[in-house]
Amino acid sequence: MTDVQRTTESLVEVARSARLAGRSLSALPVEKRNAILMAVAEALEESSSEIVAANKRDCERVRGEVSQAFFDRLQTDEEGVADMATKVRAVAKLPDPLGETISVTSLASDLTLHKVTCPLGLIGIIFESRPDVIPQVSALCLKSGNAVILKGGTEAAETNTLLAKVWQQVLGESGLPEEAVNLIHTREDVSALLRLEGLIDLIIPRGSKDFVNYIATHSSIPVLGHGEGICHIYVDEQADLEKAWNIATDAKTSYPAACNAVETILVHERVATVFLPEMLSRFRSAGVEVRGCDRTRALLDPQSIVSASDNDWQQEYSDLIISIKVVDSFDEAVEHIDRYGSRHTEAIITENRDTAERFMTVVDAAGVYHNASTRFADGFRYGLGAEIGISTSKLHARGPVGLQGLVTYKYKLFGNGHTVG
Amino acid sequence: MTDVQRTTESLVEVARSARLAGRSLSALPVEKRNAILMAVAEALEESSSEIVAANKRDCERVRGEVSQAFFDRLQTDEEGVADMATKVRAVAKLPDPLGETISVTSLASDLTLHKVTCPLGLIGIIFESRPDVIPQVSALCLKSGNAVILKGGTEAAETNTLLAKVWQQVLGESGLPEEAVNLIHTREDVSALLRLEGLIDLIIPRGSKDFVNYIATHSSIPVLGHGEGICHIYVDEQADLEKAWNIATDAKTSYPAACNAVETILVHERVATVFLPEMLSRFRSAGVEVRGCDRTRALLDPQSIVSASDNDWQQEYSDLIISIKVVDSFDEAVEHIDRYGSRHTEAIITENRDTAERFMTVVDAAGVYHNASTRFADGFRYGLGAEIGISTSKLHARGPVGLQGLVTYKYKLFGNGHTVG
Numbered sequence: 001m002t003d004v005q006r007t008t009e010s011l012v013e014v015a016r017s018a019r020l021a022g023r024s025l026s027a028l029p030v031e032k033r034n035a036i037l038m039a040v041a042e043a044l045e046e047s048s049s050e051i052v053a054a055n056k057r058d059c060e061r062v063r064g065e066v067s068q069a070f071f072d073r074l075q076t077d078e079e080g081v082a083d084m085a086t087k088v089r090a091v092a093k094l095p096d097p098l099g100e101t102i103s104v105t106s107l108a109s110d111l112t113l114h115k116v117t118c119p120l121g122l123i124g125i126i127f128e129s130r131p132d133v134i135p136q137v138s139a140l141c142l143k144s145g146n147a148v149i150l151k152g153g154t155e156a157a158e159t160n161t162l163l164a165k166v167w168q169q170v171l172g173e174s175g176l177p178e179e180a181v182n183l184i185h186t187r188e189d190v191s192a193l194l195r196l197e198g199l200i201d202l203i204i205p206r207g208s209k210d211f212v213n214y215i216a217t218h219s220s221i222p223v224l225g226h227g228e229g230i231c232h233i234y235v236d237e238q239a240d241l242e243k244a245w246n247i248a249t250d251a252k253t254s255y256p257a258a259c260n261a262v263e264t265i266l267v268h269e270r271v272a273t274v275f276l277p278e279m280l281s282r283f284r285s286a287g288v289e290v291r292g293c294d295r296t297r298a299l300l301d302p303q304s305i306v307s308a309s310d311n312d313w314q315q316e317y318s319d320l321i322i323s324i325k326v327v328d329s330f331d332e333a334v335e336h337i338d339r340y341g342s343r344h345t346e347a348i349i350t351e352n353r354d355t356a357e358r359f360m361t362v363v364d365a366a367g368v369y370h371n372a373s374t375r376f377a378d379g380f381r382y383g384l385g386a387e388i389g390i391s392t393s394k395l396h397a398r399g400p401v402g403l404q405g406l407v408t409y410k411y412k413l414f415g416n417g418h419t420v421g
Numbered sequence: 422m423t424d425v426q427r428t429t430e431s432l433v434e435v436a437r438s439a440r441l442a443g444r445s446l447s448a449l450p451v452e453k454r455n456a457i458l459m460a461v462a463e464a465l466e467e468s469s470s471e472i473v474a475a476n477k478r479d480c481e482r483v484r485g486e487v488s489q490a491f492f493d494r495l496q497t498d499e500e501g502v503a504d505m506a507t508k509v510r511a512v513a514k515l516p517d518p519l520g521e522t523i524s525v526t527s528l529a530s531d532l533t534l535h536k537v538t539c540p541l542g543l544i545g546i547i548f549e550s551r552p553d554v555i556p557q558v559s560a561l562c563l564k565s566g567n568a569v570i571l572k573g574g575t576e577a578a579e580t581n582t583l584l585a586k587v588w589q590q591v592l593g594e595s596g597l598p599e600e601a602v603n604l605i606h607t608r609e610d611v612s613a614l615l616r617l618e619g620l621i622d623l624i625i626p627r628g629s630k631d632f633v634n635y636i637a638t639h640s641s642i643p644v645l646g647h648g649e650g651i652c653h654i655y656v657d658e659q660a661d662l663e664k665a666w667n668i669a670t671d672a673k674t675s676y677p678a679a680c681n682a683v684e685t686i687l688v689h690e691r692v693a694t695v696f697l698p699e700m701l702s703r704f705r706s707a708g709v710e711v712r713g714c715d716r717t718r719a720l721l722d723p724q725s726i727v728s729a730s731d732n733d734w735q736q737e738y739s740d741l742i743i744s745i746k747v748v749d750s751f752d753e754a755v756e757h758i759d760r761y762g763s764r765h766t767e768a769i770i771t772e773n774r775d776t777a778e779r780f781m782t783v784v785d786a787a788g789v790y791h792n793a794s795t796r797f798a799d800g801f802r803y804g805l806g807a808e809i810g811i812s813t814s815k816l817h818a819r820g821p822v823g824l825q826g827l828v829t830y831k832y833k834l835f836g837n838g839h840t841v842g
Contacts, residue, residue, distance in 0.1 A: 019759065023783045105804045111793060113803060120815055121785055201815055217641070222816050243838035250840030338440065360833045362444045364542055372532060372836025381841070382534060382832070383526045394541055394622055394829040395643050396816035408815040411803070412781045415793025417664035419671030420802070 008192040014149065014182055015199040019122050021177035022147030026119045028176075030096040037092035037139055040170045041085040044135060047166050048081040054158040055131065062155045074129045074156055084135040084163075087386070091139040094385045097403040098145050107413075114412040119145035120201040123406065124193050126215060127206040129153040134163040137204070138181050140388050144406035149182045149200070151190055194219035202406075204389055209316070224405060226392040228316045229259030229344040231374040234333040234359065236350035237268040241275050243371055244349040245282055248322075251347070251373045253286045257318045259390060260345050260377040264313060264323045266333045269295070272326045276300055279324075288320045295326035313340040330355065337363055343392050345369065345377040345399075366392060366399035429613040435570065435603055436620040440543050442598035443568030447540045451517040453595075458513035458560055461591045462506040465556060468587050469502040475579040476552065483576045495550045495577055505556040505584075508807065512560040515806045518824040519566050528834075535833040540566035541622040544827065545614050547636060548627040550574040555584040558625070559602050561809050565827035570603045570621070572611055615640035623827075625810055630737070645826060647813040649737045650680030650765040652795040655754040655780065657771035658689040662696050664792055665770040666703055669743075672768070672794045674707045678739045680811060681766050681798040685734060685744045687754040690716070693747045697721055700745075709741045716747035734761040751776065758784055764813050766790065766798040766820075787813060787820035 025033070044051070055076050063071065102115040123146050127133045134150060141148040152160040160183055168178035184193070193200065197220050204224050205215040212225045233251060235244045251262035267275050276299050283290050291308040292300065312323040313336070327333045337346055345367035348359040360368040367377045377400060379387025384402030391397045397405035446454070465472070476497050484492065523536040544567050548554045555571060562569040573581040581604055589599035605614070614621065615636065624644050626636040633646045654672060656665045672683035688696050697720050704711050712729040713721065733744040734757070748754045758767050766788035769780040781789040788798045798821060800808025805823030812818045818826035 023755075023759075027779065027782050107797065107802060107804070111797075118782075220638070222814070240838065246838060246840055250842045254840070254842045334444075338444075356835075358448065360831075361448050361539075365831065367832045367834060369834040370836060372834050372839040373841050375841040376528065376532075376834055376836075376839070377832075381528060383528070393643070398829055399832050408819055410781075410786065411788045411798075411820050413788060413790040413793050413797055414777075415791060415797075417661070417667060418793040418797070419667055419675070420794055420796040421671045421675045 007188040008195060011192040015196050017179040018147040018149060018182055021180035022122055024176055025180055026145040033143055034092040036170060036174050037088050040167060041088040043166045043170050044081055044085045048078050051081050051162050052077055054162045058156050058158045070129055076131055084132050088135050088139045091143050091386050094403060097407045102409055110416045111418045112414045115409050116412055117407045118410045120406060120408050122147045122200050124149045124200045124203040126151045126190060129156050131156045131159040131163060134160055138167055140386055140403060140406060144403050146406055147180045149184060151184050197221050224389055224391050224397060226259060226390045228342045230316050230340060230342040231260060231262050231345045232264050232266055232337050232341060233262050233347045235267040235271060235275055236348055236355055237270040238352040239271060239349040240351050245279055247349060247373045249282050249286060251375055252288055252322050254375055256320050260374050262374050263317055266325050266327050266336055269326050269328055272299055283322060288322055291323045293325040296324045334362055341365060345374040347374050428609040429616060432613040436543060436617050438600040439568040439570060439603055442601035443543055445597055446601055447566040454564055455513040457591060457595050458509050461588060462509040464587045464591050465502055465506045469499055472502050472583055473498055475583045479577050479579045491550060497552055505553050509556050509560045512564050512807050515824060518828045523830055531837045532839045533835050536830050537833055538828045539831045541827060541829050543568045543621050545570045545621045545624040547572045547611060550577050552577045552580040552584060555581055559588055561807055561824060561827060565824050567827055568601045570605060572605050618642050645810055645812050645818060647680060647811045649763045651737050651761060651763040652681060652683050652766045653685050653687055653758050653762060654683050654768045656688040656696055657769055657776055658691040659773040660692060660770040661772050666700055668770060668794045670703050670707060672796055673709055673743050675796055677741050681795050683795050684738055687746050687748050687757055690747050690749055693720055709743055712744045714746040717745045755783055762786060766795040768795050
């Protein structure tokens with residue numbers, strides 16, 4: 001038996017126990033689920049110094065071996081733990097996603113069909129170094145009646161183990177199976193996890209685009225996540241250019257590494273001569289490199305603008321770089337977005353409401369915006385209360401995903417001996 | 422260049438034109454979409470003799486080379502065509518699945534987020550011999566604003582070509598691109614179709630379990646369908662046995678080949694001695710072969726009851742065969758269903774409403790029934806008006822799927838120059 005086979009066998013047992021534990025959660029009234037969340041928040045605060053000490057040991061072990069950005073994500077302190085507790089309490093305050101009646105249909109006398117929301121079952125979450133993922137996603141899973149298997153980065157092993165222990169203790173003290181929250185550690189565990197089709201209902205990878213793509217192509221379990229965010233702003237011929245300049249600057253510069261940052265600006269030829277020089281000047285003051293199509297370069301200074309190639313249109317820069325293209329028409333803009341966009345978030349700047357409505361109808365993306373920055377695509381800004389991820393898939397959950405991405409529905413049919421014959 | 426590469430290249434062009442055509446459909450008011458459906462129904466009736474003649478030629482070509490059941494599914498007549506027209510008109514009468522507002526949230530002054538239903542985009546449908554699939558699914562796709570690529574069995578080539586031509590003519594006469602409905606023919610086409618990730622949004626295979634599994638494992642495009650239907654009836658200790666006998670007989674014998682037929686009966690030990698003999702006698706009168714666990718056999722005549730093995734618990738007989746298992750408890754029944762069920766439809770027979778509610782909460786299946794036959798799991802019976810398929814997946818669409826399985830949602834954000842900074 002290979003290591004992976006052995007790991008798979010033991011993980012099958014973990015998954016079976018977790019499903020069983022999930023069944024207990026699914027039948028728990030919301031008051032009880034919320035009480036557990038409040039107790040977890042308190043337990044986190046009580047264990048704060050222990051958690052910070054474990055985190056210090058994790059940090060010491062990898063200091064100098066990882067990038068500063070990585071180290072910053074790994075590190076936490078008393079304030080970080082307090083923040084974890086606050087976020088768990090926030091989930092307790094969200095409305096119950098379970099048992100919501102979507103429709104009721106009477107099929108015959110005394111035979112009634114209820115379409116009702118219910119948990120997915122068992123969720124697998126694979127994340128990199130941030131330890132605050134554990135309380136956040138465990139809270140969302142518990143609230144939605146799902147069991148969870150968590151796989152964190154090995155760098156955060158001590159912190160993660162302690163955080164998971166706090167959860168399990170509270171579950172145990174509440175008379176619930178601790179197996180509702182499970183932490184796994186090794187790479188073999190991940191390979192094994194990806195094979196548990198039929199036992200795990202959904203995998204949520206949190207990390208880089210390559211990481212998400214790797215998970216999606218190596219498992220036939222459904223994956224919720226987003227590969228990339230190639231977002232556009234189309235500046236229409238009837239745009240208010242002041243709005244266009246402000247929104248484009250915000251969408252590029254307020255957080256260039258975010259997936260909802262803009263990567264390409266499409267500008268209608270009728271406004272390009274006025275729009276481009278001021279846009280260039282604003283981008284330059286903000287330290288943004290501008291790459292342009294031939295017409296853009298001709299309207300500015302061809303010497304100082306890098307020529308944008310087909311590669312630029314399909315690239316998520318995640319950096320202070322922007323590509324600009326002049327288009328002949330609305331249709332050309334829509335066609336460009338359909339070909340190169342990642343179906344994440346697309347914006348139109350126009351004062352013509354009909355043109356905006358048409359854009360928002362025909363453009364295929366999770367978010368279609370009129371006169372607003374693409375940076376609004378975020379679960380907290382959307383009022384979801386908490387975000388489990390952003391989905392660029394069109395099935396099940398789309399765009400920023402909160403609790404509703406962790407539930408499905410079932411049809412409950414209440415009869416009295418009914419047969420179809 | 423290989424044949425498949427060449428086919429893929431030409432199919433990419435088909436898919437791009439289809440997406441473009443879909444964009445026109447998505448912006449069409451529902452009155453216009455319905456008018457096209459009514460015109461298609463009329464055109465089908467007008468072309469009836471032509472369609473029947475084409476079908477005769479198809480039938481002649483394969484007569485004697487295919488099974489009688491296959492031949493019966495392929496064959497149609499004037500009445501069959503009239504029925505197609507009726508079903509297209511029925512889709513026209515269904516409520517509009519597009520543009521339904523799921524929620525409205527005010528994010529700031531003058532900044533409003535609308536969550537609105539919209540088409541998926543481009544659907545690929547792969548089906549076997551029944552020609553009536555073309556008008557049925559094309560109607561559902563058009564109503565939901567989706568373009569469609571259809572691949573039917575080569576045996577029905579002439580019939581299918583004519584049916585697709587009728588659709589395309591009506592589209593053309595209505596000023597819409599004919600590319601909204603496309604028919605492809607060869608096996609190479611199917612291989613190519615399965616590779617069009619990013620262009621095709623959903624594949625719906627209609628056919629045998631093996632066929633559906635083949636499609637699902639050979640494409641990374643999402644698939645809507647069901648692999649199998651292993652449905653159970655659990656006869657609780659507080660069951661009304663008359664209801665149990667009636668429902669079990671109906672669920673097995675009214676249409677054994679259906680995916681919603683029951684395959685295994687789980688019976689609580691406290692009622693097994695009374696339940697089993699009468700059940701056996703009813704099954705025998707209906708020509709059903711009974712296979713039993715050791716306890717079932719001991720309670721009946723061990724000589725005459727085939728012993729059920731682990732294989733039986735995981736088998737969809739699709740035939741007049743049933744397996745029966747005696748269980749110690751409610752929990753053992755639920756555990757058996759979790760391990761062997763296909764998450765399709767599961768029923769409990771009991772007079773105890775609390776037990777029923779518990780079963781319906783903890784059993785993980787698209788349909789959970791109280792005192793009713795599993796055979797009710799059907800889009801028409803559920804009042805969906807038309808069925809595109811049944812899904813045993815938990816994401817997106819679950820159970821019998823009508824128009825709502827062909828739409829997703831998008832977030833429309835209406836601003837007035839809003840930035841996040």
